Amino acid sequence: MKMLMLFAALCGLAMATPFDQAAYMLQETAPMGLVDELTALGYTKLVGLIEMAGLKDTLNTGGPFTIFAPNDDAIAVLTPDMMNNMTLLVNILKAHVIEGKVMTTMIRDNLMAGSLLKGVQIRINMNVGWQRTYIAANGAQIIMFDKEAKNGVIHGMNRVIYPIPMGSLVDAMKMIPGLSATMKLIEFAGIESALTGEGPFTIFAPCNNAWMKIPYANVTALMANKTALTELLTYHVAPGAWYSTVMRPGTVIPTLEGKNVLFNPMTPEHLRDVKPMPVYLYVNDAEVILADQSVANGVIWVLNDVITKPSYLPK
Ligand SMILES: *[C@@H]1O[C@H](CO)[C@@H](O)[C@H](O)[C@H]1NC(C)=O
Numbered sequence: 001m002k003m004l005m006l007f008a009a010l011c012g013l014a015m016a017t018p019f020d021q022a023a024y025m026l027q028e029t030a031p032m033g034l035v036d037e038l039t040a041l042g043y044t045k046l047v048g049l050i051e052m053a054g055l056k057d058t059l060n061t062g063g064p065f066t067i068f069a070p071n072d073d074a075i076a077v078l079t080p081d082m083m084n085n086m087t088l089l090v091n092i093l094k095a096h097v098i099e100g101k102v103m104t105t106m107i108r109d110n111l112m113a114g115s116l117l118k119g120v121q122i123r124i125n126m127n128v129g130w131q132r133t134y135i136a137a138n139g140a141q142i143i144m145f146d147k148e149a150k151n152g153v154i155h156g157m158n159r160v161i162y163p164i165p166m167g168s169l170v171d172a173m174k175m176i177p178g179l180s181a182t183m184k185l186i187e188f189a190g191i192e193s194a195l196t197g198e199g200p201f202t203i204f205a206p207c208n209n210a211w212m213k214i215p216y217a218n219v220t221a222l223m224a225n226k227t228a229l230t231e232l233l234t235y236h237v238a239p240g241a242w243y244s245t246v247m248r249p250g251t252v253i254p255t256l257e258g259k260n261v262l263f264n265p266m267t268p269e270h271l272r273d274v275k276p277m278p279v280y281l282y283v284n285d286a287e288v289i290l291a292d293q294s295v296a297n298g299v300i301w302v303l304n305d306v307i308t309k310p311s312y313l314p315k
Pocket residue numbers: 085086087088
């Protein structure tokens with residue numbers, strides 16, 4: 001899982017190709033339906049799944065639709081179990097399609113668009129950098145823009161949107177057994193309601209193992225002082241939807257508590273001689289186990305450490 005994430009993160013850093021004007025100009029006006037266009041563009045695995053799910057006619061002739069299309073490499077993360085569950089397969093595919101034709105020029109940051117799966121929205125983020133612009137749908141980076149078809153448009157991605165973003169941060173965290181300690185502390189501090197609002201919020205949630213690393217006396221002290229506990233917990237929550245896939249290393253993220261955390265990808269000391277050097281993701285000095293899990297009102301990251309406030313960080 002770590003390597004997969006790492007790979008995704010590295011791709012995110014290296015492969016941004018926004019607004020490929022040249023490719024766009026060369027493309028002839030497309031007379032084909034969306035699914036035929038996907039085939040022409042080489043999205044064969046996705047097309048196979050669309051056919052299996054019985055969605056080919058709808059997507060090829062209905063609409064107009066915008067399809068966020070995972071490429072063949074991205075589809076590889078779907079297990080046979082997932083693909084053989086027809087309900088799940090149809091849901092996953094519908095969660096990649098929105099009504100209407102949304103060109104990237106119409107996108108603004110945090111655009112929410114209802115998908116064909118009832119109650120599920122796609123969150124589109126746009127991160128304008130100095131040299132490049134990143135666009136992502138639920139954290140899946142768009143690497144091929146604005147391929148027009150007769151009944152809509154296709155944006156190609158290097159990731160699948162999965163898990164399907166449903167429920168609030170609190171709903172989702174309650175389903176993740178490894179986050180039970182963080183969840184209990186959030187309830188104890190009485191700040192649950194801060195995470196059920198419209199958001200979006202990003203929570204950097206320490207897993208249970210992270211709390212085990214804190215001396216018992218410190219945890220006891222936190223339980224005895226709700227102000228201190230609330231300060232620590234809100235230092236782990238940032239307003240906004242933050243995705244590692246579209247964030248530059250060194251990005252400073254303001255938290256609800258008021259101070260900043262640092263998005264800090266690096267190679268741990270003992271791995272610096274390994275070639276190629278592996279890069280791990282950190283928030284300050286806390287190791288990220290899992291990033292970019294979308295829910296309806298935000299994003300969940302899971303950390304292997306509680307985030308401490310190092311002195312080197314700007315206020
Ligand atoms: C298939 O997926 C649906 C939707 O996620 C789920 O509710 C159901 O339990 C799954 N069925 C099996 C047999 O795993």
